[in-house]
Amino acid sequence: MILAIPVQAQTPAKPSPSTYASVEPLLSRNGCTTCHAPAKKVVGPSFKDVARKYSQIDGAGGVLLAKIRGGSSGAWGSVPMPPNSQANEQDLRLIAQWIAGGAPLPE
């Protein structure tokens, strides 16, 4: 299946639970699901936990994008996240915006 990224993804609205249907394939094709699940800790924190931690931070989307791209250490424990420098930039943007918007999931 080919997933078209909608034009409005450039200036996204606040994510809703249905946003996850378009974010999920981006997480898997960029290898994030090796270490992350939406609602439970795997190697890395769940996206719900990250969203909670960043919920009061201005510009969380940009901070998260930089950390996803460049890697992260010391924020959640002793295991670092390596840089995801091969990942698709537009995919990472959409993922970061979804997390910054609370990582809403379908029921």
Ligand code: HEC
């Ligand atoms: C090899 C395992 C691994 C992969 C692959 C991985 N992560 Fe991580 N991720 C981690 C770990 C471990 C942490 C916790 C790092 C820390 O404590 O700072 C983390 C942290 C994060 C954080 C939170 C950063 C913070 O400041 O709190 C986000 C967001 C995140 N990852 C998103 C992603 C996304 C999106 C992808 C795919 C492009 C991805 N990760 C791929 C292991 C991984």
